Amino acid sequence: MASKSILKSESNKVRRVIVVGGGLAGLTTVIKLCEAGVPVDLFSLVPVKRSHSVCAQGGINASVNTKGEGDSPQVHLEETVYGGDFLANQPPVKGMAEAAPGIVFMLDRMGVPFNRTPEGLLDFRRFGGTLFHRTAFAGATTGQQLLYALDEQVRRYETIDVEDERGVVVRGEKMVRKFEWYDFLSVVLDDAGIARGIVAQDVKTMEIEAFPGDAVCLATGGPGIVFGRSTNSVINTGTAASSVYQQGACYANGECIQVHPTAIPGADKLRLISESARGEGGRVWVPRDPNETRRGRDVPEKDREYFLEEKYPGYGNLVPRDIASRELFLKCFHEKRGIFNQGSKKNENEVYLDLTHLPRETLEKKLSGILEIYEKFVGEDPYTNPMRVFPAVHYSMGGLWVDFERSASGSLVLGSPRNQATNIEGLYAAGEVDYQYHGANRLGANSLLSCIYGGMVAGPAIATYRKNLAKSSFDLGDNIFKQARKREEQNYERILKMDGKENPYRLHEELGEMMLRDVTIERHNATLDKVIGKIDELEDRARKCGVTDKAPHANQGAPFIRHLFNMIVIARVIAVGARRRDESRGAHFKPEFRDRNDADWLKTTLALHKPGVGGGNHGIEYVSSLDYSINGKPMHATNQVDTSLVKPRARKYETAGAAAATATAQAATKTEKKAEEATQ
Incomplete structure (x- = not known):
């Protein structure tokens, strides 16, 4: 039976949802939750305006077709799944492509200073993998402009009071509470394995706290720093995704890394x-x-x-x-x-x-x-x-596995609690931390779009889940939160006592140099075998680290060791996944297996953390299906990719040109007309 009040728990506490990550995906999720009347606690490792989304440069895709080239959302869908070598489930991509023009117009109304044509229309540039001018841009600082615009909207909700169902203001409660400089440690799970909140550490005071939430959404970005040097910010260690993966969340297509x-x-x-x-x-x-x-x-x-x-x-x-x-x-x-x-x-x-x-x-x-x-x-x-x-x-095309519910039109059922849901009930993910929208290769300027669209989908999904939650997290008592906090405090104390001779920064340097050299553009099985062995060695050596900083405040050395262990776990997922996938697909390229193998590998890699599992998978269990639940209802998903909208075919960019673009546009127009006729 669902909770009686949407706003207040039985213990008369305001029922809040937790969003971790202050980039485009996190901020959009917060906005959509607030629009649904759901109060939010927003956590960020850095000030929100320093989130990695600020670094995006080129633009955001939307098939507005102001240049009269025949572009359309259908063409956008086809080029996205074609560019991703057909590894992406197509209904979420269709939903994203169809929502894209509205998203860009919304951002324009928010005040994003997009470049414009002499006529005053939004200007669009070409990006890789398309023959159309589809990318709206604000000079070469598009990510910064989008992030600041969304942050302003969230700041507005920081000033708005929470109101109950009768419109009565709840004193001292704002729609958004922002917690900057907090490092996510783990999700709080109850005895049934349902996400009930998070444990996080204030990186200024080093205090570890547990926070209840009726649902948790991770929007924490990618794991670029696993490779040492990358285009990513130094905060992009993948630690949050690694942590929940070790708690049972499925990691999908980890081997798909974009260079x-x-x-x-x-x-x-x-x-x-x-x-x-x-x-x-x-x-x-x-x-x-x-x-x-x-x-x-x-x-x-x-x-x-x-x-x-x-x-x-x-x-x-x-x-x-x-x-x-x-x-x-x-x-x-x-x-x-x-x-x-x-x-x-x-x-x-x-x-x-x-x-x-x-x-x-x-x-x-x-x-x-x-x-x-x-x-x-x-x-x-x-x-x-x-x-x-x-x-x-x-960029990482792989990430936390998230579900979706397909609509009759082949897109998404908006508001379905399955959308953006991980296999841990109550835990959602959006942005680069999830795997959903890009397949084996991401087309440029689809990243900002997928972050915002993922947030637009996650917000209503979480609102529905929360509405039908049988028992609020705020009615569970303090015991599970105290236990979760104590567990993380003990972990941190163990790190502070580490006095081995290994230097964690040197170990990370070794890890990054190896991953950058051996697990990027070209991958060879013999080399990957050595990489996996080296990762195991680095994990053993990491246990013999000496902490470089024991300060009680603003300690950077001890949290880095925690991040290092989590990076090693993700590195193993990437390397073992690459070793298993004996084909070349998108960014995953093996000279020994140059062809795409749809018979065996047109499947999502579903990895679960199982330290005791043998068989050469180094503590990873690969599964063909997942069973989980939402609001007590059983859900089932498989590793089969939904290719029902665009039939897989060989990628032949060498022979493509204007004629191919025209043919694609004409085919898309025919597809749209058939869809319209079917609905009339």
Whole structure:
């Protein structure tokens, strides 16, 4: 029987929901919950405006078709699942593509300063994997503009009082309470395995607290720092996802990691040069002579090889990221065609990304944000010198498994409690931390869209789940929360007492260098076997670490050890998943298995943490189905991918061009007309 009051528990406490993560997915989830009248506690490891979404540069996809190219949500759906090599369940992607134009218009009304055409319309640029101008953008700082706009909406709810069903204000209670500088440790589970809240640590006072919540939504981003140096912020360790995975949540398609083709190589991290640079006309090339020593700007056209344009005439420099990264890797590592560096006086693993042929006014208007980054960290003027770039780990298509409920139209049943639900009842996930929307490869500018759409879906789903919850978390008493807090306090005390000789930062460096070298663009089974063995070794050595900081306040050393253990767990999921998937699909590429194998591998990898499981899977149990419950009702899901909307076919970007785009648009139009006729 559902709780009597939607707002108050039987013990007269305000029933709140917990959202962990202050990026686009988390903020959108908060907004949708507040619109449904659900009070929220928002937790973030850093100030919300420093969430990793702020780093996104290029734009957000929506098939508005202002340029009259024949683009549509149906084409967006087809290109997304095609670009993801058909590993994504198609109903959620369809829902995302259909919602995209409305999302962009909503953001525009919120005040996001999108670039506009001379006529005053929203401007759209091309991005990889599409032949249409589909990407709305705010210069080259789109993520920052979107994050700030959504944060303003959430801040408004921080000032609004909670009201009960009769409209009476509940004194001292605001719709949103924000907890910044809190590190998520674990979810609180009751005896039935239902999520009832979280345990988190204040990283200023180091106090560990347990917080009740009628549901929990993780929106904590990806695990890029598992690879050491990446385009991700240093906070993106994947620790939250790893923690709940170890508590029983399923991790899906962990092996699918995206490597962005263009970033600035650096000793500390790899700084992204957005795909928008190529979307605005940037050209990738290497000198035809591998012994060329002239500066890029001094190499004449006849001596340049624009290898992406030559091999992929239809898409040119805007092939999907997995293909572009492999081509750059081929040039540098296999053909030894990396360009000569004037500083080191030797050939480096770099290629040129050239914008110098474009008008300076255009570059300043549309790309100044990323060009400033390049000039600051490289010390060269990108307006007059071709930029030197190389691929970098950028995004995880894999993540926490989440469910969906398909509608009769092939999209999603909005408000269904199954949407964005993990296999732990009461625990939801949205954004890069989930696996849902991109398959084996993500098309550029779909990330911001999937974060916001995931939040728009998760909010109503959680509201429905909470409405039908038999017993509120706020009526359970303090015992399960005290036990959960005590368990994490004991774990932290054990870390503080660690006095071994291993340095956790050195271990992380070893882990990152190995993962970056051996588990990114090309994967070989013999090498992966060694990687998995090394991960096991690193885990053993991590138990012999010495804590570098015992301070009672603002301690960074002890929490890092906790994150290190969690990163090692996720690294194992990625590596073992890559070892098992004997095919090439999207960003997962094995030279020994170059073809896609739909007969055996058109399936979602479902990984469960089982430390005692043997059989060479190193504590991971791979399953073909999941059984879980929502509001006491049993649910069943399998690893079969829903490909009912777009039939899987071979990816052939080499032969695609304008004619292919027209055919796709015409096919999509026919599909839409048939759908309309069927509903009339």
